[in-house]
Amino acid sequence: MAESNQYRLAVRAAGSTDPWQILRRTDGGPGITTNMTNPNEVDSSGQDSSMLLTSITVGGDVSIAFSAKTYDLIIQNVMGNDWVVDGGDPTLSTIIIGQDTPKLEFLVTYQDVGAAGKSYVIKDANVSQLQLNVSAGQVLTGSFSIVGEDYVADYDPAAEGDTFTDETTTKPLNCAQDINEISIDGSALINVCVNTMDVTINRNYQEDPCVGELVANQFKGTATVTGNISLALTEATFGLLQQSINEEEFKVKLDMTDGTAGNRYVFEAYRCKLGVEMPSGGRDTVLRPAVSYTALKDPVVGSSIQISRTLPV
Known part of the structure; x- marks a missing residue:
């Protein structure tokens, strides 16, 4: 019987012979799903007499605990650009939204099925969406x-002569200790008590099935960057409602470091419009406005979001 602990997911550039990078995950993985269709022919016996394979769906969702260096290739693909090293600081690199998305391939292996395990490969793949969730008292x-x-x-993999790079060993980020700053327009809201925050980068891939092909083509759409913040209701945060009514723009920033290792990631959206939902009261209830944000392209940066990483080692 197969066990989830023996499920291995690895990634590399599509078509390459590079070593597979084993990915850390908490759940999920890409799959191959066969879709059958009944032609609905009339049968005198009053029974179904035929089913046909009409399409195959390739892909899926992977849940993670975020750690430094582990998902840099995933970030690069969903952003559609390369990491650019800062000329003055070789440990610092940045990435912005682009249209260059060299495809990836993902190897799934059930290591305890059969004597040597059984594997399949998802080919010509891209990351359609990346989401991070910050929540008080939790792992990121x-x-x-x-x-x-x-x-x-x-x-x-053995017959193909494939090799593997071990999983990274950086620690998962801790929302209680590893978040340096969550801010809106430079006002550090971490001191106001942020309860939750998330950021989603969605490339809005569109499926385009073709006659004569089982697997549909995938086309990249508009890059959207959105998120939500739940924070304490104070005099300062109450003003966000009027500022939202006035359609003011804000900068939203998430800054995090993995403790003594010093690996740092900063997500910055420079032009955000806010939607604010004021809380209603209830008995023994902490009142928290719900703030949603949508990032717009910044003409100076040339992107709706910029991600910076500092990797000292």
């Missing part, structure tokens, strides 16, 4: 979604 979690255009249903 997230997820990413994979869409593929091809597959190998029975793949033998």
Whole structure:
């Protein structure tokens, strides 16, 4: 019987012979799903007499606990750009939204099925969405979604001579200790008591099925950056309602470091419009406005979001 602990997910650039990078995850993974259709022919016996394979869906969602260095290739793909090293600081690099998305491929192995395990490959794949979730008293979690255009249903890594790079060993980020700052327009709201925050980067891939093909093509759409923040109701945060009514723009920033290792990631959206939902009172209830934000393209940065990473080692 297969066990979830023996499910291995790995990634590399599509079509390459590079070592597979084993990915850390908490749940989920890309799959191959066969979709059958009944032609609904009339049968005198009053029974179904036929089912046909009409399409195959390739992809899926992966849940993670975010850690430094582990998902840099995933970030690069969903952003559609390369990490650019800061000329004055070789440990610092940044990435913005772009249209260059070299495809990836994902290897799934059930290591305890059969003597050597059984594997399949999701080919010509991209990351359609990345989400990070910050929540008080929790590990910083997230997820990413994979869409593929091809597959190998029975793949033998040993026969192909494949090699593997071990999982990263950086620690998962801790929302209680590793968040340096959550801010709106430079006003550090971490001191106001932020309860939850999330950020979602969605490339809005569109499925385009073709006659004569089982797997649909995938086309990248508009890059949208959105999120939500739940924070304490104070005199300062009460003003966000009027500012939202006035359609003011804000900068939203999430800054995090993994403790003594010093690996740092900063997510900055420079032009955000806010939606504010004021709380209603209830017995023994902490009142928290619900703030949603949508990031717009900043003409100076050339992107709706910029991600910076500092990797000292």
